[in-house]
Structures are given as structure tokens and as C-alpha cells.
Amino acid sequence: MLELKQINKFFMHGKEKQHVLKDISITINDGEFVAIMGHSGSGKSTLLNIIGLLDRDFSGSYLLNGRDTRALSKKQYTRFRNENVGWVFQNFKLIDNMTVADNVGLPLQYQGKPHKEIRRIVEDVLAQVGILDKADTYPKLLSGGQQQRVAIARAIVTNPNIVIADEPTGALDSATTIEIMDVFRRLNAAGTTLIIVTHDASVGEQAERLIKILDGQVMGADYEI
Ligand SMILES: Nc1ncnc2c1ncn2[C@@H]1O[C@H](COP(=O)(O)OP(=O)(O)OP(=O)(O)O)[C@@H](O)[C@H]1O
Numbered sequence: 001m002l003e004l005k006q007i008n009k010f011f012m013h014g015k016e017k018q019h020v021l022k023d024i025s026i027t028i029n030d031g032e033f034v035a036i037m038g039h040s041g042s043g044k045s046t047l048l049n050i051i052g053l054l055d056r057d058f059s060g061s062y063l064l065n066g067r068d069t070r071a072l073s074k075k076q077y078t079r080f081r082n083e084n085v086g087w088v089f090q091n092f093k094l095i096d097n098m099t100v101a102d103n104v105g106l107p108l109q110y111q112g113k114p115h116k117e118i119r120r121i122v123e124d125v126l127a128q129v130g131i132l133d134k135a136d137t138y139p140k141l142l143s144g145g146q147q148q149r150v151a152i153a154r155a156i157v158t159n160p161n162i163v164i165a166d167e168p169t170g171a172l173d174s175a176t177t178i179e180i181m182d183v184f185r186r187l188n189a190a191g192t193t194l195i196i197v198t199h200d201a202s203v204g205e206q207a208e209r210l211i212k213i214l215d216g217q218v219m220g221a222d223y224e225i
């Protein structure tokens with residue numbers, strides 16, 4: 001379970017202080033599929049970075065699975081992220097000079113898993129996202145949808161309980177968006193908590209819950225984006 005309480009976040013622009021997240025309190029239960037929507041600049045990515053343990057420079061409290069994320073040492077915080085959260089981005093963020101299998105296996109390599117075991121797990125997740133035949137090719141030779149499947153495989157290879165995605169279909173056409181959302185939906189059906197930021201209403205409507213953000217604040221369900 002994720003419990004954010006009274007989160008406030010500021011950015012400094014020279015001497016000017018920008019209040020980007022304003023008193024955000026959100027609870028997300030295990031296994032939920034939540035979409036976050038709002039205008040450009042409303043603070044979605046800033047909020048997602050906090051939720052996905054990439055940023056803990058904020059005020060308020062954030063408990064993840066009962067742990068106070070701000071009480072962890074830097075090392076514990078990184079480890080906690082690697083164990084609990086898989087990240088997917090709009091522009092895939094794959095490493096071009098590494099094969100698909102090596103990209104996907106990277107988080108396991110960081111964990112120090114033996115090579116043979118890594119290969120077995122990688123083949124397993126590549127099959128899960130439907131691109132096992134691409135294991136030994138390079139990301140640049142794949143379509144956008146295939147590259148996003150690689151990124152999803154990399155996000156789930158450590159078997160995290162939460163997958164976080166910032167505009168995962170933002171660079172994809174509508175047919176490919178449907179395919180990628182099928183992958184995400186299957187993941188969620190298998191029990192993974194899924195939190196997606198999107199501008200695409202067709203993506204947002206697939207979520208169980210929609211969180212609408214306006215100017216750094218959570219709006220009520222009746223607010224029209
Ligand atoms: N690293 C940063 N330094 C300073 N200001 C930032 C930083 N990151 C974001 N901001 C500011 O915070 C506000 C919210 O940005 P954020 O990226 O969270 O918006 P967003 O809702 O994700 O927008 P988009 O839909 O365009 O991705 C913006 O005004 C942005 O300029």
C-alpha cells in the first residue's frame with residue numbers, strides 16, 4: 001500500500017519559489033490500477049517521481065508498504081526502489097549498444113544474480129510481453145511498440161509489486177497503444193499495482209481509478225480535464 005500525506009513540493013527558479021505540489025494526500029491499495037491525468041505542467045511527473053522513489057525532496061510523509069520512505073538511508077532508499085518499483089518511460093530509455101536480453105537483464109545484474117539464472121528469467125519475461133524472438137537483437141532495430149515491450153520487461157524483471165509509467169504510450173500510435181495497454185492490463189490482472197500518467201483519455205478510462213491534477217492539486221471526480 002502507498003500512503004502519501006500532505007505532500008508539498010517546491011522548485012526554486014532563481015530567487016523565485018514555485019509551489020508545484022500542494023497538500024497532496026493519496027492512498028493506493030495493492031493491486032490497484034490508477035491513472036493520473038492533468039494538463040501539461042500540472043505536476044504529474046513531479047508527483048510520479050515521488051511515488052516511484054526517484055525523489056524524496058518534499059515535505060509531508062510517504063509510506064510504502066508500511067515503510068517511511070524518508071527514514072531510509074540513501075542506500076536503503078535505492079535498494080527499496082529496486083525491490084519494489086519498476087519504471088517505464090515515454091521514450092523507453094533503453095541502452096542502444098546492448099541487446100534486448102542484456103537491457104532487460106540489467107537490474108538483475110545489479111543484484112548480482114548468476115548469468116545463467118538471469119538468462120532464464122529474462123527469457124521468461126520476454127515471453128510474457130510477447131517478444132522472446134527479439135532477445136538477441138538491438139533496441140534500435142525494433143518498432144516503438146516493441147521497444148516499449150522491452151522497457152516493460154526490464155521494469156518487471158525483478159518482480160516488483162508496483163509498476164509506474166510516465167506517458168508510456170505518448171510516443172506510440174493508437175493501434176500500438178492498445179497493444180501496450182493489453183500488456184499493462186495483464187500485468188495488473190496478475191496482481192501488480194499499476195500507476196500510469198497519461199494525456200490519452202482512452203488510456204485513462206481503462207484504469208480503475210482516475211486521479212485528476214490541476215495546478216498541483218488533486219481535483220474531485222467531477223472535475224473535467
Ligand atoms: N527539475 C525541475 N526544476 C524546476 N522546475 C521544475 C522541475 N521539474 C518540473 N518543474 C516545474 O514543475 C511544474 C510541474 O512539472 P511536471 O513535469 O511535474 O508537469 P507534468 O504535469 O508532468 O507536465 P507534462 O504533462 O508536460 O509532462 C512545471 O511548472 C515545471 O516547470
Ligand SMILES: [Mg+2]
Nearest residue numbers: 044045046166
Ligand atoms: Mg510529465
